[in-house]
Amino acid sequence: MAKRERGFSLLEMLVVLFVIGVLLMIALPNFRGAAERSQAKACYANQRLLFGQLEQYRLDKGTYPENLDLLVQEKYLQRVPRCPKDNAAYTVTVNGEEVTVTCPNHGEAKES
Template sequence: MVKPMRTPGPRGRRRGFTLIELSVVLAVIALLLLLVTPRYFGALDRSKDKVLAHNLLQVRAAIDQYHADRGRYPESLDELVRERYLRSMPVNPVTEAVDWVLLPPPPGELGTVFDVQAPESSASAAAHAADGHEAPR
């Protein structure tokens, strides 16, 4: 005997998601990304500023120690590495390069490197404020 062919009911036809369901899910994901992304990049910028301030403090401490040991300031930042006051020159995390701005010593002092600052004024001001120096103008 031949059985009549059954047509699938409403449950049998539904095998995937509808376009509306997919659109709602994508809209929720997009909304979550819009809320999370600015916080992530803000935290990333704040962490770079903290690393920048720490790197500047390290270099300044090495310059001060060099001056205390030798009675003069170094001629270059490479001299701090050569004389083992620093293992290597710290990288500026904002620009991802070793691009420090060198400030000369006061008149009458020997050497050419009295202080360092970051080339960007906002990051430099934040770093100077972190260690008690006044930002140069």
């Protein structure tokens, strides 16, 4: 008697494809917003870095810098950070003792 080699049946292939589809439906929603969340966290970290360096400059010089490029010139920063979402520039507003760093994509953060 000759042995007959047999491949997968259509039903077995459909079951495997169904299981893979269910696993993808479970996993995709978790990954969908991951890029946006990581960009927002990196933006917040950049804002905290700016707060720290602005405050350090104020403690050293007695006043806040006129612009962020001055922080680079005075070696408080290697370069001015930008928003990771679309490379947008941050806006810094100083009102007395309150400093506001605003991102056009993720909003503002305040430190007093």
